[in-house]
Amino acid sequence: RTVYVNGEYLPETEATVSIFDRGFLMADGVYEVTTVLDGKLIDFDGHAKRLSRSLNELEMKEPCTQDELLEIHRKLVEANNVTEGLVYLQVTRGAADRDFAYPKDAEPTLVLFTQEKVLAQSPVAKTGISVISIPDIRWGRRDIKTVQLLYPSMGKMAAKAAGADDAWMVEDGSVTEGTSNNAYIVKDGVIITRNLSNDILHGITRAAVLRFAQEAQMQVEERPFTIEEAKAADEAFVTSATTFVMPVVKIDDAAIGTGEVGPIASRLREIYIEESRKAAL
Ligand code: PLP
Numbered sequence: 001r002t003v004y005v006n007g008e009y010l011p012e013t014e015a016t017v018s019i020f021d022r023g024f025l026m027a028d029g030v031y032e033v034t035t036v037l038d039g040k041l042i043d044f045d046g047h048a049k050r051l052s053r054s055l056n057e058l059e060m061k062e063p064c065t066q067d068e069l070l071e072i073h074r075k076l077v078e079a080n081n082v083t084e085g086l087v088y089l090q091v092t093r094g095a096a097d098r099d100f101a102y103p104k105d106a107e108p109t110l111v112l113f114t115q116e117k118v119l120a121q122s123p124v125a126k127t128g129i130s131v132i133s134i135p136d137i138r139w140g141r142r143d144i145k146t147v148q149l150l151y152p153s154m155g156k157m158a159a160k161a162a163g164a165d166d167a168w169m170v171e172d173g174s175v176t177e178g179t180s181n182n183a184y185i186v187k188d189g190v191i192i193t194r195n196l197s198n199d200i201l202h203g204i205t206r207a208a209v210l211r212f213a214q215e216a217q218m219q220v221e222e223r224p225f226t227i228e229e230a231k232a233a234d235e236a237f238v239t240s241a242t243t244f245v246m247p248v249v250k251i252d253d254a255a256i257g258t259g260e261v262g263p264i265a266s267r268l269r270e271i272y273i274e275e276s277r278k279a280a281l
Pocket of ligand 1: 202204239241
């Protein structure tokens, strides 16, 4: 594979980052994952804007312009012949003497690579996934897309150990989000998902799905919901750039609705894939 590191396109075996990089030493970095469908980028603008916001919140320099970022994404997709999969992008504050205070002169490190993956025809979407609930003990700025992913990683492992596919995190009785996705329930035809705040990541897929739902005259309520409400819901699902709309059919020991993929989740998945394909660049 060809990867990108700080202005250079290189074979992955030749790409290096300093051991003094603050991304490595302090998880002082942010990232984005942009989906590739039919060799084109989905929601690039949304991801680029969220990246700028994350960088700004952490007082980190922009490594390049949005146009340059788009060009790097496109070059990598082309160089690696990706028709379906993702582009991963990471910016860290860069290499500096180890110090808790942000260094003034560090140049940000920018790394991108691609990964091929079957997305639209994912067989899991037909049967749905199961999740377990775990306490949300992440830091209080989950709206910043940082690379501090150890707890979500532990949550995913706890899910696997319990024979489930993912974990929904719960704080003060309410569901925040999945380990790497936003969480939704459907009750009496109403789609319910937690409102935006510092408590959750502002999903790019979430924004698109809510827009498509409203355009299709579906009812949407943005508010916290409890884990008990979720277990008693008619349907549940999650969204993220690479899973689109993924039905959830079981939460802990409770089957959701009929225990099979529900009509609203499957309809939204179809609409999302169709509309995203049309708008891809
Ligand atoms: N929530 C969390 C914690 C995430 O890590 C992600 C994506 O990685 C999402 C939500 C979904 O965001 P997006 O739709 O922008 O991929």
